[in-house]
Amino acid sequence: MTTTPSDPAKAMPAEVMPAEVMPAEVMPATAMPVTVGASTVGASKAGSPTVGAPKATPASLPDIDAFTRPYWDAAAEGRLLLRHCAACDRPHHYPREFCPYCWSEDVAWRQAEGRAVLYTWSVVHRNDLPPFGDRVPYVAAVVDLAEGPRMMTEIVDCPEADLRIGMDLDVAFRAEADVQVPVFRPRRPS
Numbered sequence: 001m002t003t004t005p006s007d008p009a010k011a012m013p014a015e016v017m018p019a020e021v022m023p024a025e026v027m028p029a030t031a032m033p034v035t036v037g038a039s040t041v042g043a044s045k046a047g048s049p050t051v052g053a054p055k056a057t058p059a060s061l062p063d064i065d066a067f068t069r070p071y072w073d074a075a076a077e078g079r080l081l082l083r084h085c086a087a088c089d090r091p092h093h094y095p096r097e098f099c100p101y102c103w104s105e106d107v108a109w110r111q112a113e114g115r116a117v118l119y120t121w122s123v124v125h126r127n128d129l130p131p132f133g134d135r136v137p138y139v140a141a142v143v144d145l146a147e148g149p150r151m152m153t154e155i156v157d158c159p160e161a162d163l164r165i166g167m168d169l170d171v172a173f174r175a176e177a178d179v180q181v182p183v184f185r186p187r188r189p190s
């Protein structure tokens with residue numbers, strides 16, 4: 001076989017390890033600007049945290065760095081961004097600094113249409129990670145964006161009984177502290 005690239009991320013072809021469907025819990029926070037499970041603001045209770053050392057950023061909020069800043073700035077304006085590779089003309093998500101398909105670093109932000117279909121979902125009834133325990137039940141979902149990439153998100157404004165694989169969705173943005181988190185809701189008849 002060929003020699004192993006030194007960068008472990010590059011050693012995993014996208015076809016073998018579809019990062020888009022990995023649970024948020026196992027993703028590096030800096031690489032996963034999608035928060036799943038966030039719900040209404042103001043849900044945190046008085047009292048001390050029960051798990052771990054104090055963190056600078058609550059679990060429900062992204063760690064924003066220089067690389068992901070444009071994503072969150074656009075979200076604040078109601079726009080969803082994807083990374084687009086100029087070398088192979090393919091978009092990807094979550095955002096990476098190189099293309100997961102051809103490894104090119106000629107990758108830039110491009111605005112997505114904000115339309116998607118529901119690939120799969122799970123209604124979360126228990127989550128011990130603050131502040132999500134105060135927000136259950138919520139609908140954690142994976143959606144297929146119109147541009148192609150698959151994205152972890154949350155479905156809102158939809159009764160559980162109305163959820164259908166393949167249903168049409170539109171992006172929406174929910175205020176979470178001082179960031180706007182992309183979520184999806186059923187497309188309304190126009």
Ligand SMILES: [Zn+2]
Pocket residue numbers: 085086087088089090099100101102103104
């Ligand atoms: Zn590419």
